[in-house]
Amino acid sequence: MSATPSALFLRRVTPGGWAALAWLVGMLFTALLRMRLPGQDSAEVFPGVVLLRWDGLIMLGVATGLALRGSALLARRPTAALVYLIAAAVVCCTPLGVMAIPFAQYLSVDVALYVIAAGRPPREANRALALSLGALAGYLAVRLLAGWNVSTTTELAVALTAAVAWLLGRSERQARTHVEETRVRVAEQAVTAERLRIAREMHDTVAHSIGIVALQAGAARRVIATQPEAARQALTEIETASRETLAGLRRMVGALRTTDTVGEAEAQPVTAPTTPDRATTAGGPTRAAPGRTTAAIGSVETAPGRTAISAEARGLPEMPGLAALDRLAELTGSAGVRVAVRRVGAPCPLPPDIDLSAFRIVQESVTNVVRHSGADSCTVTVDHRLPETLALTVEDRGPVPGHARVSPGPGSGYGLAGMRERVAVLHGEFSAGPRPGGGFRVTARLPLPTGVTPR
DSSP states (O other), rough: OOOOHHHHHHHHHHHHHHHHHHHHHHHHHHHHHTSSTTTTOOOOOOOTTTSSSSHHHHHHHHHHHHHHHHHHHHHTOOHHHHHHHHHHHHHHHHHOOSSSSSTTHHHHHHHHHHHHHHHHHHHHHHHHHHHHHHHHHHHHHHHHHTTOOHHHHEEEEEEEEHHHHHHHHHHHHHHHHHHHHHHHHHHHHHHHHHHHHHHHHHHHHHHHHHHHHHHHHHHHHHHHHTTTHHHHHHHHHHHHHHHHHHHHHHHHHHTTTTTTHHHHTTOOOOOOETTTTTEEEETTTEOOOOSOOOTTTSSSSEEEEEEEEOTGTTOOOSSOGGGGGHHHHHHHHHHHEEEEEEEESSOOOOOOOHHHHHHHHHHHEEEHHIIIIIOOOEEEEOOOSSEEEEEEEEOOOOOTTTTTSSOOSOOOOOOHHHHHHHHHHOOOEEEEEETTTTSSEEEEEEOOOOOOOOO
């Protein structure tokens, strides 16, 4: 726990700040090498003749100015920043009277190499490494051509540290790329799994409707001669069921064959969590268990020593709709979270696919309240006031002291892809995010086909 504040401080330091700090540390180390410290007979390194003169101090000041300028540019123009830092190292060597660029003066260059290798394209990173190693080789070449002594082994050691810093940066970039690719792949799998689930549920809905049609047709055939009015009523019900099923099929199949919906879901990456138990997406902060978490309430462990039975085994129908919300609330209450169901406006008969999807969206949201929010209650609002839209809202007021989460820590955000996919299939609107007063809110607006009227 004590490491958390220091870790936050380290993340707040910019790359340019680290480069400037490396330069100042290097200058301090250089000064200590040229001083007789306690316990030493003499200084480790003899000060250069020019070092303590006015011209030497001016050159050290110029070098420090170049280094600070390069540090300031590191985030915006990393290559230009690297040039400034290399120039600072070269200028600083003149008053020091050294035979090679010392390691201490190349620390800030190593930081810049790491930043460029970790955050810039490979070609730019390769150029930065070549520039850094070329500056070391050029410094030795100039001294050799002038007939001065050189320290090749020192320069090789400095070049090795520069190469190691560059390799560490490339490793960091590759690790981030791998994590992003894995995240995208898992998100694709979550969306695919949810689309397959929707397709299976649609198959079951259609099979149920066709079964009703077959029964009504058989009844009409048997009574058409003796009870024409009953036969007419049966045919009317056949027509209604057929039209609803056909409309649902058109909505579902049309959406499942469209790749644009998948692209939109994939293009919404999960970023850093905005709260300890919420993950964020481009469409709004989200929370969900890893993968597809549309399992019914009651199928997760609710408290130590108490595991609830699956929801279907405890009373939810196989193909539930909004009529089953009260039963869902009862099951969730047994899991330790009270659910208040509010119905606004006059309820209307919904097509089976919309009714099922609306229930699944509420079910997923309530499941996340139980698993991740730490809240002891939530509110489900079903709004029928607009004849062309069904509005759903699930919200909680945030964690309650003493009420433990079933799944501690942030969710992966992939379960939200399932809810978004269901809403997208029905051409609706979806959003999720923190409430102004605390807690979390999920809203979905599902358009209703024409002809759906209140009861």
